[in-house]
Amino acid sequence: MSRDDTQTERPAKGATIHEIAKAAGVSIASVSRALNGKPGISEALREHILQISRDIHYQPSAAARALIGGKAAVVGISLGRQDIELRPYYILLYQHLTLALYRQGMVPIFFACDQTPTLPERAGSAILLSDFPGDERPGFLASRRIPFVRIGPPGEGFSVAPDDRHGIYLATRHLIEGGRRRIAFIGDELGDDRHRLQGYQQALAEAGLPESLIGVPFSYDPALTAYRYLGRFLQPGPPLDGLVCENDEFARGCLTALEDRGIRVPEQVAVTGFDDLPTLAAQLTTVRQDIGRLAVEAVGLLGEAIAGARPRHIDLPVTLIRRQTG
Amino acid sequence: MSRDDTQTERPAKGATIHEIAKAAGVSIASVSRALNGKPGISEALREHILQISRDIHYQPSAAARALIGGKAAVVGISLGRQDIELRPYYILLYQHLTLALYRQGMVPIFFACDQTPTLPERAGSAILLSDFPGDERPGFLASRRIPFVRIGPPGEGFSVAPDDRHGIYLATRHLIEGGRRRIAFIGDELGDDRHRLQGYQQALAEAGLPESLIGVPFSYDPALTAYRYLGRFLQPGPPLDGLVCENDEFARGCLTALEDRGIRVPEQVAVTGFDDLPTLAAQLTTVRQDIGRLAVEAVGLLGEAIAGARPRHIDLPVTLIRRQTG
């Protein structure tokens, strides 16, 4: 949770199922059926009700649902690769998702990636985190007809993601405009961040500069890994003057490695991160993404998925935050 | 969430206010009044009702309370020190707490340490994580008459914690029994883990061995910090044959540092951790604590605190897990 987040512990009072019913001129039972994608209602009426509920910003009451004990309110959150599912970025995302779901009257339960096959037993819908190439979860959920939303790049079904590629492009461009000419990219070629590498490549190509990739595998301790990988790279002296890191943790590891070698930042080497995590990015020039918004959009899409709307992707804007390191 | 956790997405159905009423031969209104310390009921009857509710292990449904409109169902989780609140251990704890609370029909919302003064506006009770010496939160909450539970060492009010001291004692004893004689402790003297140092000291004292403390401050990247601190310590060659680490992350950093210097584990140096985090402790000899149980006990105590029972502390058992590193 960002520290200045205005938390609402209950859905704002207002719009109930009864008001939708009144506005639509139907009974509350029909509204409930429409909202939960239950059968026994005509497609036309469902659409009509959905539209009204959108118009009046209807928010289901978590308390009422919990009281009943229905399973519609349970959302499985399927974590991604086991090695990175506890990174600060995901933690923040879990928290925001929890809050966003609660505001919609839903309850999250967490599933490790390899536990996901058991998800349908417990949850009525799902949010998939950090999908990766070859990820079997979307297919699995689709085959079980479980409504779900991916947090990741456009593809089949519902999805939402920050504009990774553009974010890194911005950071790289920023370094280039600052006069840097030997810019390396620190990142993992695999995983759900593969679009970030493309942003780096695009910016360099446009400027006619050579690429230099330092592949750092994700792990439980990204900062330490980056520290060691960069350390090896720096052996012969600094062959570079700019470092575009795929996330803030890599950037922190790089900063520490540079500091331990007496290399001045940003005079000798400029460093940028990605995410703008509150606890990590203190002085870091980085690309900010709005995790709170990401969570809200994901939950919104989930509502659409449950109601059976047409799949779509939402791309979230990112902004370059200039601080001391570049 | 541990991967084999049997999750229940709904609160277990249990005794309700109606059953108490029937057992006591009174109306539910009287039961409610007794339970909430409201006036309009005789002291004798109140006592009687309280006794019965205790006997049948009554747990109020926070969902129902939330429906009515109170904030009784909202539990503020006050995070600890800002620099460590995103560590994997706490993440796991958040997740388990969230689940345990849902099972009681309660909803957690998160407060950063410095946000905690605003907690009473939103939540009816609280769980305090990682209290530290000089922590003002318990006093603050007590003065506002907010029921709360600390996750930490015994003291005033309700609290629950794993037996930190004994766990480290076990690990240290294990190394001593394995023939190690120059055993260092890697940890932060501050924070809520200060009891772990004591366990180390006790074991060494009993064996008549000298202490050697490597102070490593907590931070967003414990593994990297440990790596660097241990690195300095190792300069003149390995002056030690055992490393007792205060947590698994420190241990991982130490293992990496040793590996980078070609020091063999466990032949030359044995290493132990603490927590047994699923993603970190693969081959690590470590002390396991049951985070799921910790969360459940914390929520149970919170129920007692709300009902106005007598404060108590719960000490949770820990076990030594022997793997390859020691």
Next chain:
DNA sequence: TCTCTCATGGTAAACGTTTACTTTGTCCCT
């Protein structure tokens, strides 16, 4: 044309509390 069947939509109960309102009964004052 009369029923039988379905699809559709409505009615109302249930979930577990809190609380405003009502009833009962006791005690005291005149």
Next chain:
DNA sequence: AGGGACAAAGTAAACGTTTACCATGAGAGA
């Protein structure tokens, strides 16, 4: 002794859903 005041306890409504069950009407088979 009659009535007013007050404490103690009960009754029932309300919170916002979900869902089992019932009602309606249209189309179809006879």
